[in-house]
Amino acid sequence: MSFLEFLETRSSDMVELGLEHAAVVGLSVLLATIIGVTLGVATYQRARARGMVLAITGAILTIPSFALFILLLGPLGLGWPPTVVALTLYGLMPVVRNTITGLRGVDPAVLEAAKGMGLNRRQRLLRIELPLAWPVIITGVRVTTLVLLGITAIAAIINGPGYGEFIFTGLARVGTPVAVNLVLAGALGVMILAVLFDILFYTVRKLTTSKGIQ
Amino acid sequence: MSTQAPHLKTANQETGVAGSRGLSQYLVMPVVLGIALLALYVYVSLQELDSIEERSLNAARLTRAVWEHIQLTAVSTLLTLLIAIPLGILLTRPFTRRIRPYIVTVLTVLQAVPTIAILVLLAVAFLFLGFAAAIVGLVLYAIVPVLLNTMVGLEQVDDAVLEAGRGMGMSRTTVLQKIELPLAIPVMLAGIRTALVINVGTAALVTYINAGGLGDIIVAGLSTNRIVVQIVGAALTAILALLIDYIAGLIEDLLRPRGL
Amino acid sequence: MTSADSHETRQVMIRLEKLTKHYPGQQRNAVDGLDLDINEGEIVVLVGPSGCGKTTTMKMINRIIEPTSGRIILNGEDVTRTDADQLRRRIGYVIQQTGLFPHMTIGENVATVPKLLGWDKSRTDARVDELLNMVNMDPEIFRHRYPKQLSGGQQQRIGVARALGGDPTVLLMDEPFGAIDPITRDRLQNEFLRVQSEVRKTIVFVTHDIDEAIKMGDRIAIFKEGSQLAQYDTPEQILTAPADDFVAEFIGRGASLKRLNLSYVGDIDPRPWPTVSVSTSIAEARETLRNAAESALIVVDEAGRPHSWVSPEELNRAGEGSSLKEIGQTPRAIVEPRATLSDALNELIAARYAVTLVVDDTGKLQGVVDIEQINDSIRSMRASAVTEARASLGGEP
Amino acid sequence: MTSADSHETRQVMIRLEKLTKHYPGQQRNAVDGLDLDINEGEIVVLVGPSGCGKTTTMKMINRIIEPTSGRIILNGEDVTRTDADQLRRRIGYVIQQTGLFPHMTIGENVATVPKLLGWDKSRTDARVDELLNMVNMDPEIFRHRYPKQLSGGQQQRIGVARALGGDPTVLLMDEPFGAIDPITRDRLQNEFLRVQSEVRKTIVFVTHDIDEAIKMGDRIAIFKEGSQLAQYDTPEQILTAPADDFVAEFIGRGASLKRLNLSYVGDIDPRPWPTVSVSTSIAEARETLRNAAESALIVVDEAGRPHSWVSPEELNRAGEGSSLKEIGQTPRAIVEPRATLSDALNELIAARYAVTLVVDDTGKLQGVVDIEQINDSIRSMRASAVTEARASLGGEP
Amino acid sequence: ACGDAGNGEDDNGGELAGETFTVGSKEFTESYVLGYISALLLEDAGAETVDQTGISGTATVRAALESEEIDLYWDYTGTGWVDILGNTTEDLPDDLYQAVAEADEENGIAWLEPANFENTYRIATTESFASEQGLSTMTEAADYINENPDENGLCAASEFINRDDGLPGLEEAYDVDFDAVELDLNLIYPQVGDSCEFGEVFSTDARIEANDLIVLDDDQDFFVPYEGALTLRQETLDEHPAIEELHQPVSEALTDEVVMELNGRVDTGGEDPRDVAEDWLMEQGFID
Ligand SMILES: Nc1ncnc2c1ncn2[C@@H]1O[C@H](COP(=O)(O)OP(=O)(O)OP(=O)(O)O)[C@@H](O)[C@H]1O
Ligand SMILES: Nc1ncnc2c1ncn2[C@@H]1O[C@H](COP(=O)(O)OP(=O)(O)OP(=O)(O)O)[C@@H](O)[C@H]1O
Ligand SMILES: C[N+](C)(C)CC(=O)O
Ligand SMILES: [Mg+2]
Ligand SMILES: [Mg+2]
Helix, strand or coil: CCHHHHHHHCHHHHHHHHHHHHHHHHHHHHHHHHHHHHHHHHHCCCHHHHHHHHHHHHHHHHCCHHHHHHHHHHHHCCCHHHHHHHHHHHHHHHHHHHHHHHHHCCCHHHHHHHHHCCCCHHHHHHHHHHHHHHHHHHHHHHHHHHHHHHHHHHHHHHCCCCCHHHHHHHHHCCCCHHHHHHHHHHHHHHHHHHHHHHHHHHHHHHHHCCHHHC | CCCHHHHHHHHHHHHHHHCCCCHHHHHHHHHHHHHHHHHHHHHHHHCCCCHHHHHHCCHHHHHHHHHHHHHHHHHHHHHHHHHHHHHHHHCCCHHHCCCHHHHHHHHHHHHHCCHHHHHHHHHHHHCCCHHHHHHHHHHHHHHHHHHHHHHHHHHCCCHHHHHHHHHCCCCHHHHHHHHHHHHHHHHHHHHHHHHHHHHHHHHHHHHHECCCCCHHHHHHHHHCCCHHHHHHHHHHHHHHHHHHHHHHHHHHHHHCCCCC | CCCCHHHCCCCEEEEEEEEEECCCCCCCCCEEEEEEEEECCCEEEEECCCCCCHHHHHHHHCCCCCCCEEEEEECCEECCCCCHHHHHHCEEEECCCCCCCCCCCHHHHHHHHHHHCCCCHHHHHHHHHHHHHHCCCCHHHHCCCCHHHCCHHHHHHHHHHHHHCCCCCEEEEECCCCCCCHHHHHHHHHHHHHHHHHHCCEEEEECCCHHHHHHHCCEEEEEEHHHEEEEEECHHHHHHCCCCHHHHHHHCCCHHHHHHHHCEHHHCCCECCCEEECCCCHHHHHHHHHHCCCCCEEEECCCCCEEEEECHHHHHHCCCCCCCCCCCECCCCEECCCCEHHHHHHHHHHCHHHEEEEECCCCCEEEEEEHHHHHHHHHHHHHHHHHHHHHHHHHCC | CCCCHHHCCCCEEEEEEEEEECCCCCCCCCEEEEEEEEECCCEEEEECCCCCCHHHHHHHHCCCCCCCEEEEEECCEECCCCCHHHHHHCEEEECCCCCCCCCCCHHHHHHHHHHHCCCCHHHHHHHHHHHHHHCCCCHHHHCCCCHHHCCHHHHHHHHHHHHHCCCCCEEEEECCCCCCCHHHHHHHHHHHHHHHHHHCCEEEEECCCHHHHHHHCCEEEEEEHHHEEEEEECHHHHHHCCCCHHHHHHHCCCHHHHHHHHCEHHHCCCECCCEEECCCCHHHHHHHHHHCCCCCEEEECCCCCEEEEECHHHHHHCCCCCCCCCCCECCCCEECCCCEHHHHHHHHHHCHHHEEEEECCCCCEEEEEEHHHHHHHHHHHHHHHHHHHHHHHHHCC | CCCCCCHHHHCCCCCCCCCEEEEECCCCHHHHHHHHHHHHHHHHCCCEEEEECCCCCHHHHHHHHHCCCCCEEEEEHHHHHHHHCCCCCCCCCCCHHHHHHHHHHCCCEEECCCCCCECCEEEEEEHHHHHHHCCCEHHHHHHHHHHCCCCCEEEECHHHHHCCCCHHHHHHHHCCCCEEEEECHHHHHHHECCCECEEEEECCCCHHHHCCEEECECCCCCCCCCEEEEEEEHHHHHHCCHHHHHHHHHHHHCCHHHHHHHHHHHHCCCCCHHHHHHHHHHHCCCCC
16 A cells, blocks of 8 residues: 555544644643743743753653653543643743743843833833743744654553554554554654644744844 | 941842852752762662662663763764754855745754654664664754754844944854854753753663663663663663753853853 | 032932942942932933943932942932832933833834833823924834834934833933934923923933033033042033033033023123114214214114114215115124023124124114123123132031 | 035045935835945045934945945945955944944954954954053953943944954944043044044044034035935035035034134234233333223233233232232133134133233244134135135036 | 444443443554454443553553553563563463462452463564574574574564563573664564564564564473453452453454464554454454
8 A cells, every 4th residue: 555545545534633633732832831931931030040940841851751651641641631741841941941041132231221111020021021032932932842743642652642643553563564654644744733833833933023123 | 337238248149140150059960960879879779679670770781871872962962963053054144045944844844753753764664773773863853953043043143243243344154153153152052952951861762773872771661660770761861961961051151152 | 529509499309328339340349439419300410431430320320230339319218228110110211222122113112111100002102102203203104113123313212202201200311312413412402401391300311412411401410430529510610610620621622612502692781782773864874883983883674673784885885865775784693682692602703793683582683792791791600600619618518 | 415526636435326225114215316425535424314324324335234226336346246245344334333242352352353354463462452542441451341341432432443453444433432421532533533644544434413523524424314415515614605504404503613613723813912021111011001902911921921911900000119020910811823713712702801812832922812803714714615615516517 | 543432332231331441452453453352342242432542561551550541451461470560480380370360469450361362472583594594493593593693683672671581581591692682572573684683573463474584483481471361450340240251252262373363464454453353253253
């Protein structure tokens, strides 16, 4: 069976798995962004806290995904919940790191003007620092998305959603004709999602980054 | 006189911030990691190990796994930098403006492919295994963080400063070397350190294609359901990652332009 | 140091006490034990050599830079330790490097503080337009641009507009007009002074332009290195009685000429000049001129407005039948009472007979100003300045 | 438009032909069809209202901004399309926003171009020290600082020093002294003019300070909006014969006073004044004064240097036995021939009898300057300016 | 793998009507097929099932069972002894099933009587290599390797490499030294002959045949028996003793040949494991 024929017969699976994959990545990225930016914001001004948050989120990223998924299976079971939690944890580091870097890169003169106008800490952050750091932050989010698109495949070991199912079924059938088709289909699905996410990011970045700093 | 003390405190704080990180701060991480290693050692020695566990947790095997892991990370990171940084630079030059989005998208897409799928495809479709195949998988996975951060870092450099550089007759290359890259370093390094950590983590996967590393230990623990082995493998990976990130931090402190 | 006790009735708005700033790693203090009182409703201009600590002083007032030691008292309250954001919201701030928010449009930049204060949209919009107009930038053209799309001077003006947004009662301005051309600058200065005469903000203003200092300042603080006060006094006093050589050198050559900017034609009595009406006959005019001490006549029209200068030669050349209307030369050097003596001098040095005609609001000739009167005025100013300086010296312990 | 054909012998260094810049999305061209010739070895100052296109014009000359249309000819060669880096290495550039490299120390910033040119370390170091001294910043203190550790004016001076590093023959300077206090500025300007008198660079200089334009410029180009040339001429011509109301308003009130800065006391003949030697007897002095047209005498010492003013009252009060040495008042208003007429005027308006004494290099009295002479000088300048303007008008097709 | 749940709704009369079971399995073909066989049996008895087949790794799927994420899955006696119960093979009991079942009671997990097939470790090599070198038993292979020490590559998965009943024991039993090439289990089949001369395989795997491999005879009887058996929580079994009854006849029918054929239909024939299971069950008359 050629790859194209294979895709045709499994097209509905492709779409269904694609939607799952996109949804779980989307949700996890959203959570990772919220938590990661919060952590970045909370720590970027203090060297020690900054170092600690980066070390911890970095260490999380090195936990082999197999191990983490299995670890979460006990408390969270199979499927979506452990997948989202694991992905969110994995997604933190690029977001945190870029948030910190971006915030620390804001022009001191601009900050000083903001301070001088009496913007308080929160206002400076929301109106000045985050918008100016945004290109760097959103790059971190983009990296996170790509990392998570890949890791999500592994979630198939705990029956998590997404194209991992194709890849792992393929892997389980290695040595049989259908195996390469399955893995390829899974990889292709993820690639298509990557393109779609990229377009989304491009648009979001364009729309959310002020023209004044593009 | 009552106001005197707090003033002095302010002054001291500022000196602390403005001066370079104190020696004590440089020591925190190595000490913490050392304690973690020690704790791990104590924990393992307190366990009664069965034959399976002993086989995985002997010193020779662990050293080899760590060393393989370091090699995997080092080579893949080096290659990643060699590819991603020049590419990032090229893609921020005006003459590549047209092709920029396409190339970035292609790389992005490659990055997104699950490493496991890449490894499987390489092994199955091309019968390509071992260290070299592992490096391909790792590099593909780590390029994008470095590339994107290189690009963003370069794009963020203040126009007035660039203009001054160009106005002085620096060639594009000189502007790049002397101004853009030094000023982009903080953001670039963020990407590089992310890539390093990702590499250390992902390198655990390449055990499936005979490329060794700490993944051997972790998977041995997983597949035989030996928690101690899993913990040792995972802990060593994390400690290694933190150590490498710490060294990267030292390098960053050296490279980070001082005037900023 | 000349103290500024002359306005005792005014309340002190900002008091700096032994204010000191030491930047880490530097040998000398950037600001060293500065004492300064700034009265409510006054514009105090800080001038001094580049690097003497003006910006540092300013930034300590709103605590952008924390003082190494010393106290800042705002309106009687020690704010050295209070919440800095609260403090800053009461104080407008124009930063030396402009520091516009690059990600916001011009309109948004200017609207920052009104929005902070929770003004509604229509009030904010109206305020933005008002401020843009005030700094001479057409809202229609510029409202939606981004800072990078402006020229240097335009950016600076937006910086000023932005600082005024919330109508703060205290304003710190660090070289606000440094990059602006003279016409716009003059317009801005005048607009500023006009508003100031109505609302009486307390303004600390840094400039390196001594003319601007003289024009804008109720008082001028001249700094030496390390924010050492060389003199703190009214512009008049500084120009006429510089405290030391440093100050004298700083105000530069032409102090007398600058001094003239502070006196008005209306303050001196114009000197009379032989005058005839256009309806006077030539013969009569000749007779008048012959009896006058001057070498020409001014011809005025029916309303008493200067019509022409006639010289003896012109009178002699004119036929008997001709009228004064037809001969003579139109006078060009004419000033009104609200012109400065400097304006008058500028006119008279280029004018025929080296005099400037003074007219009142209706254009009626009041007399002339010549060099003697300017000379007298300068000399009497100097005398009174010396007296005043002596008196204030005596007033101090 | 007044063309600048008067220096025909000089070679044109920079020629702008129909230079136009349109920023995307804007209604009007920022620079619109500008034609301008800049002669070799001259300082041409661009002035004009904020936002009129000065910076844009400058940046097109070194192609930091690519023109929308038009040509730039440098030293006879069309550089509109050549390699921009090559071009820029021949042209020094002081950017309006300073643009110091934040990651380099002051020393490294200034050494940028020497290093680019491959100078060896000792030569580079020497040059850096020389330039830092030239801009009045002690190398010992500042060499190792970073830009953010400098005050605004200090940063700007480093910007100037950096642009001079490679000793370029063409220099573009965009408001180089905009943030610098008058003393330092004056020193820098003088230093600049001194160097310029030796090496004759071709300099395009933007400023918003008309006094600076007059002082620095061999010619001044006054722009209206959209880089429309309102007048392009020598400072003398512009002050004495402004091309239109725009120019007149732009140079502002006090044009005549400014004009005086361009003429020197040495250029006019001092007027004689009744003088007696200190050794003269009181009686003789009374006699001399009685025969003089003036109301006081100048007493000179043996070397002919002014010693004092004596008034008739003082002479009358003095006893027969007393000497001229003991009575009278020390004269304060004294100028040398190289002083400007403005200096002389500044002195005389505050001086007794409204005259300034003129002495030669040895201090010997040459005579006095009074308002009449200044007046004459201004009036004759104006007459000749008009003639010149007419002549150049006639010279055009 | 997207089999739909609740096929037994029309059969309201079944003993398990109204019950719902979550069926798990490991990630390899055989485990899927067995999982679906159980699911279809339960559905036929009126129960509804939730499909959680394809969980990777023994540890994972077992954890899922214990944490009640799934209700049942098929495992192997040898795996239970070593992996789950943490024993080694040095003290292998005679009746492995009995020992495992008893020991696992402590954990609240019940093992049903094992089926009639065994999926055990074996060493395989390519047909061509075997015939060229005349290898058919492990002893022959060991001799060959001792003569040609360079040709001792053994592709094996981590689990095999680390288990006493895997590589270490094997080397000892046959007095031979293998050079282990550590691969994912599934990558072994196509790699034998390329990255290594020999490979660790599962005896019922259809890919042995598909990749022209030949299994070497374990002439020293080194490998432990790995009989397939359904595992579930004791409480589930206590509540629904019918599960055991339903499986008993089916287990008997699942012989080595049957299982290998079913695996082959999925792996080489590309059929869906659930369809394969259903076909076989209908054909055998276990369901209708
Ligand atoms: N990037 C841009 N996009 C759009 N308009 C611009 C841009 N840069 C400058 N302009 C506009 O072009 C005009 C000329 O700008 P330019 O910077 O040349 O003025 P300038 O004469 O140097 O003024 P200044 O004295 O204030 O520095 C201004 O009206 C400005 O608003
Ligand atoms: N961050 C810093 N670290 C060290 N020294 C500094 C720092 N900021 C300013 N200085 C020094 O402190 C002194 C005062 O600086 P300040 O900016 O207050 O001067 P200023 O009077 O505003 O000068 P200007 O007119 O040039 O703006 C200067 O000599 C400057 O070099
Ligand atoms: C199929 N084996 C029994 C060989 C291994 C397992 O338990 O998965
Ligand atoms: Mg300053
Ligand atoms: Mg400009």
